[in-house]
Amino acid sequence: MTTALPLNRISASDAAAAIAAGKLTSEALVAACLERIGQREDDVRAWAYIDPALALEQARRRDRETPKSRLHGIPVGIKDVIDTCDLPTEYGSPIYRGHRPACDAACVAQVRELGGIILGKTVSTEFATRHPGKTRNPRDLGHTPGGSSSGSAAAVADCMLPIAFGTQTSSSTIRPAAFCGVIGYKPTFNLVNRAGLKFLSESLDTIGALTRTIPDAALIVEELSGMPATSFAEVAALKPRIGFCRTPHWNQADAASRANLEHAAETLAAAGAMVRNVDLPAEFSALSETQVTVSSYEFFRALTHERTRFPQLISPGLTARIAAGGKVSRAQYEDGLTLATRCRIQIADVFREYDMLLAPSAPGEAPRGLDNTGDPIFGLMWTLLLLPCLTLPYGKGPAGLPLGVQLIGAHGGDAALFVHAEWARRALIE
Amino acid sequence: MTTALPLNRISASDAAAAIAAGKLTSEALVAACLERIGQREDDVRAWAYIDPALALEQARRRDRETPKSRLHGIPVGIKDVIDTCDLPTEYGSPIYRGHRPACDAACVAQVRELGGIILGKTVSTEFATRHPGKTRNPRDLGHTPGGSSSGSAAAVADCMLPIAFGTQTSSSTIRPAAFCGVIGYKPTFNLVNRAGLKFLSESLDTIGALTRTIPDAALIVEELSGMPATSFAEVAALKPRIGFCRTPHWNQADAASRANLEHAAETLAAAGAMVRNVDLPAEFSALSETQVTVSSYEFFRALTHERTRFPQLISPGLTARIAAGGKVSRAQYEDGLTLATRCRIQIADVFREYDMLLAPSAPGEAPRGLDNTGDPIFGLMWTLLLLPCLTLPYGKGPAGLPLGVQLIGAHGGDAALFVHAEWARRALIE
Numbered sequence: 001m002t003t004a005l006p007l008n009r010i011s012a013s014d015a016a017a018a019i020a021a022g023k024l025t026s027e028a029l030v031a032a033c034l035e036r037i038g039q040r041e042d043d044v045r046a047w048a049y050i051d052p053a054l055a056l057e058q059a060r061r062r063d064r065e066t067p068k069s070r071l072h073g074i075p076v077g078i079k080d081v082i083d084t085c086d087l088p089t090e091y092g093s094p095i096y097r098g099h100r101p102a103c104d105a106a107c108v109a110q111v112r113e114l115g116g117i118i119l120g121k122t123v124s125t126e127f128a129t130r131h132p133g134k135t136r137n138p139r140d141l142g143h144t145p146g147g148s149s150s151g152s153a154a155a156v157a158d159c160m161l162p163i164a165f166g167t168q169t170s171s172s173t174i175r176p177a178a179f180c181g182v183i184g185y186k187p188t189f190n191l192v193n194r195a196g197l198k199f200l201s202e203s204l205d206t207i208g209a210l211t212r213t214i215p216d217a218a219l220i221v222e223e224l225s226g227m228p229a230t231s232f233a234e235v236a237a238l239k240p241r242i243g244f245c246r247t248p249h250w251n252q253a254d255a256a257s258r259a260n261l262e263h264a265a266e267t268l269a270a271a272g273a274m275v276r277n278v279d280l281p282a283e284f285s286a287l288s289e290t291q292v293t294v295s296s297y298e299f300f301r302a303l304t305h306e307r308t309r310f311p312q313l314i315s316p317g318l319t320a321r322i323a324a325g326g327k328v329s330r331a332q333y334e335d336g337l338t339l340a341t342r343c344r345i346q347i348a349d350v351f352r353e354y355d356m357l358l359a360p361s362a363p364g365e366a367p368r369g370l371d372n373t374g375d376p377i378f379g380l381m382w383t384l385l386l387l388p389c390l391t392l393p394y395g396k397g398p399a400g401l402p403l404g405v406q407l408i409g410a411h412g413g414d415a416a417l418f419v420h421a422e423w424a425r426r427a428l429i430e
Numbered sequence: 431m432t433t434a435l436p437l438n439r440i441s442a443s444d445a446a447a448a449i450a451a452g453k454l455t456s457e458a459l460v461a462a463c464l465e466r467i468g469q470r471e472d473d474v475r476a477w478a479y480i481d482p483a484l485a486l487e488q489a490r491r492r493d494r495e496t497p498k499s500r501l502h503g504i505p506v507g508i509k510d511v512i513d514t515c516d517l518p519t520e521y522g523s524p525i526y527r528g529h530r531p532a533c534d535a536a537c538v539a540q541v542r543e544l545g546g547i548i549l550g551k552t553v554s555t556e557f558a559t560r561h562p563g564k565t566r567n568p569r570d571l572g573h574t575p576g577g578s579s580s581g582s583a584a585a586v587a588d589c590m591l592p593i594a595f596g597t598q599t600s601s602s603t604i605r606p607a608a609f610c611g612v613i614g615y616k617p618t619f620n621l622v623n624r625a626g627l628k629f630l631s632e633s634l635d636t637i638g639a640l641t642r643t644i645p646d647a648a649l650i651v652e653e654l655s656g657m658p659a660t661s662f663a664e665v666a667a668l669k670p671r672i673g674f675c676r677t678p679h680w681n682q683a684d685a686a687s688r689a690n691l692e693h694a695a696e697t698l699a700a701a702g703a704m705v706r707n708v709d710l711p712a713e714f715s716a717l718s719e720t721q722v723t724v725s726s727y728e729f730f731r732a733l734t735h736e737r738t739r740f741p742q743l744i745s746p747g748l749t750a751r752i753a754a755g756g757k758v759s760r761a762q763y764e765d766g767l768t769l770a771t772r773c774r775i776q777i778a779d780v781f782r783e784y785d786m787l788l789a790p791s792a793p794g795e796a797p798r799g800l801d802n803t804g805d806p807i808f809g810l811m812w813t814l815l816l817l818p819c820l821t822l823p824y825g826k827g828p829a830g831l832p833l834g835v836q837l838i839g840a841h842g843g844d845a846a847l848f849v850h851a852e853w854a855r856r857a858l859i860e
Contacts, residue, residue: 102526103735106732106734109735109738110731110734112738113734113738193732195628195732198625199623199625202623202624202625225760226759226760228760297656298623301623302625303536304539304540305533305534305535305538305626306533308543330657333656
């Protein structure tokens with residue numbers, strides 16, 4: 001280990017190295033995480049379900065085995081829209097109170113196979129949409145943690161564990177990560193297998209990670225997908241070509257966020273990056289609205305069982321969004337997918353000139369209050385484009401809460417995004 | 431109704447019109463289907479689970495309602511890899527004996543919402559792969575019905591009901607339909623919502639339909655997706671442009687199938703179609719192998735829970751295929767998807783010149799014996815290309831069992847495929 005941090009604060013990468021070297025037990029690591037949870041959960045409310053005895057028993061079993069991956073002995077949090085066979089899975093909805101799936105989701109079973117510890121289920125908003133769960137922002141308990149990966153972001157930010165799965169259909173990994181001040185990573189669509197994920201919008205739903213370091217975000221997705229392990233050894237020698245993309249929604253970011261992002265661009269340029277403004281083609285302006293069209297057509301269908309049998313147990317906000325989805329015609333949906341396909345081809349050209357784009361993560365810091373999870377506007381377009389996105393904490397808002405900068409990579413260029421984003425992180429923060 | 435067929439033999443379209451006109455009750459229709467099942471199920475073994483009382487109760491309830499769609503009162507069979515909340519769902523595997531999901535799959539809940547009757551669960555092979563279930567080919571009980579949609583194809587062929595869902599990852603709708611002598615329709619990828627489908631290969635798995643008429647295949651997918659209803663009124667006036675595509679696997683078709691398809695091409699030309707030979711670009715020859723690479727990478731992951739916890743309950747054949755999938759690297763998988771993307775663009779150009787392609791549905795008639803479900807070779811490429819495919823019964827093999835001809839449409843051109851395929855059906859069969 002390179003740090004003397006308390007065990008609950010060390011990264012998964014460092015912990016895995018220490019476990020592999022025989023210098024740390026999974027049991028000690030998990031116990032430290034559980035202790036932190038015990039101290040803080042009444043305030044933060046990040047967990048939908050946790051079974052400390054079961055987690056410790058898994059850890060002790062791992063400690064008797066030879067490490068088989070970089071996840072060996074590492075506690076992982078599972079967003080509660082992802083099935084677990086030994087813990088309840090409620091999808092953030094009272095419809096599924098106490099529900100126990102028969103089968104682990106693929107990503108959960110893979111974590112187990114790789115030696116990881118399923119620490120518990122983290123709070124999701126209702127079916128990973130916008131209606132909030134019980135979680136509070138650990139940076140200030142009066143503020144939302146963001147959504148829909150609320151519990152995963154809050155738990156990782158509060159050092160209750162090093163890694164938790166998030167999912168993103170709109171901005172559900174990037175936004176809560178930015179609000180809680182951690183790394184949020186939404187991979188390229190189709191990098192982590194989705195069997196056992198409760199679908200909202202199958203063309204867009206993407207499983208990602210909330211972590212406190214970029215190598216940790218890389219680690220879990222690499223292990224699950226079979227991508228080679230990214231080396232961060234040459235990061236210092238990079239000279240990233242960064243496209244500063246204010247997006248068509250720049251005016252929806254508040255003054256502090258806009259100034260913060262301008263400052264980030266200047267700092268990155270001063271550190272040696274090539275930073276140029278990127279204006280997207282005009283038709284990209286329709287992408288965010290199109291994301292709503294496409295996703296709502298799909299969730300009207302995906303949630304048919306729930307909306308027809310339990311309408312009284314669905315929040316008014318989601319009820320209204322479902323009704324709007326039911327009015328989207330197949331032709332409108334297909335037009336939306338056609339636009340998305342066209343823009344995916346055009347954005348690939350942009351990435352011939354840039355290693356990554358720099359854009360807002362959210363319109364501002366985490367809003368005060370717990371009755372909504374904030375605005376997903378700065379995630380919609382990138383999710384519809386299926387691109388890998390990573391948010392870094394950088395700067396503070398007027399209330400002293402974290403701001404984020406979002407870095408977007410080329411389709412399938414997740415490994416390149418990891419190293420360029422790590423370069424940016426060091427330039428901005430170290 | 432235009433025919434005086436027994437009720438269990440009439441099409442869904444005719445039945446729906448009669449129900450809407452007050453000339454037929456759903457109860458009478460369902461009772462006729464149940465009677466047929468009672469007579470034949472001991473031989474055919476199409477059903478994984480059926481609850482006659484529950485089906486009749488649904489039908490009586492529908493008879494008290496005003497019809498709300500063209501599925502109102504129509505019995506539908508559900509392949510047993512698709513979740514139902516009121517009937518067991520075993521995915522063709524002993525691992526899930528007696529499993530009862532908490533939630534209907536989207537397509538099941540949609541059928542209910544549209545007024546359809548869930549008649550029961552049809553036999554699937556093991557997780558929709560190749561290890562056979564108990565079903566026999568109703569045309570000759572000593573022959574396989576094909577797979578993986580074995581029960582759906584056999585039940586529809588045996589006039590136990592008019593429509594059943596199939597799924598296809600390789601050739602799991604087209605092959606059993608051809609072997610049993612019915613219509614099999616695999617839509618363009620992403621036409622029917624897949625929430626609640628047990629995933630095998632999420633990039634390829636497609637929900638489709640087994641029916642006895644083309645309008646019935648159109649009907650169910652139109653109702654679920656919100657596509658406009660296809661009119662078949664102008665079919666006789668069509669002059670389809672048909673590309674005769676023997677595929678790179680032509681030599682794997684037996685002599686009877688090759689001669690049958692040549693004869694079909696001549697008959698279609700004689701009836702007024704433009705029929706020309708289509709040779710696909712050289713790199714299309716790798717697509718079938720690539721389908722295996724892509725799907726096995728995915729099912730290695732999708733079935734992690736099962737392969738790690740219940741290896742002794744997985745068939746030797748699937749165990750070997752899973753192991754092979756575990757050896758596919760992420761780079762090989764991505765190379766496969768890249769080739770598929772490139773070929774999808776090229777095949778779009780082919781469809782500028784042709785309304786549909788004509789190709790084999792299977793290497794021959796249904797093989798004798800029940801220990802394997804036949805060779806999926808003639809489905810792999812089209813599934814990987816995400817194209818709509820429809821098989822028509824045409825001709826007989828040496829043992830007197832049905833042969834099929836496969837018609838393939840442009841991506842998203844399902845409605846055009848329906849009418850051109852109906853033109854072809856009339857030219858070939860009427």
